Amino acid sequence: MTTSTPVLNSRVIGLAHYAARALLESVLARHGATFQQSVTLRLVAVADGPVETEHLVESVVASLKVDAEEAHSVVDELLAAELLAPQESSRVRITDAGRELHETTSAETAPITARIYDGIPTEDLAVAGRVLSLITERANAELAK
Numbered sequence: 001m002t003t004s005t006p007v008l009n010s011r012v013i014g015l016a017h018y019a020a021r022a023l024l025e026s027v028l029a030r031h032g033a034t035f036q037q038s039v040t041l042r043l044v045a046v047a048d049g050p051v052e053t054e055h056l057v058e059s060v061v062a063s064l065k066v067d068a069e070e071a072h073s074v075v076d077e078l079l080a081a082e083l084l085a086p087q088e089s090s091r092v093r094i095t096d097a098g099r100e101l102h103e104t105t106s107a108e109t110a111p112i113t114a115r116i117y118d119g120i121p122t123e124d125l126a127v128a129g130r131v132l133s134l135i136t137e138r139a140n141a142e143l144a145k
Contacts, residue, residue, distance in 0.1 A: 050087035
């Protein structure tokens with residue numbers, strides 16, 4: 001095993017993603033929610049109001065790299081669990097229970113996130129953010145080909 005500083009590559013990014021996701025999923029599991037549901041619920045929780053269902057599905061597809069059928073299924077799960085509710089004919093809104101779940105899981109993950117990022121210089125986080133955003137942009141462009 002080497003102790004050299006890892007070079008940023010897809011493996012390093014993937015390991016960081018899955019480690020952080022596992023932590024989030026452990027919090028979500030205590031509340032009976034999945035990662036996909038959390039991502040979908042957050043998109044509605046941070047919106048200014050009701051969200052067009054098709055726009056939500058497109059956002060889930062873009063975020064999670066799943067097909068539209070799977071994204072619709074997640075929206076349906078959230079509707080069935082009464083975490084989202086229909087609004088007009090083509091929109092959904094977050095319910096009080098959905099907002100409570102989002103706020104509770106966010107509050108439970110906040111101290112974990114703080115511990116993970118503790119001691120990392122702000123400048124390093126800014127560089128990492130810019131680099132990862134560029135990688136995401138380029139990967140999305142490749143997927144669109």
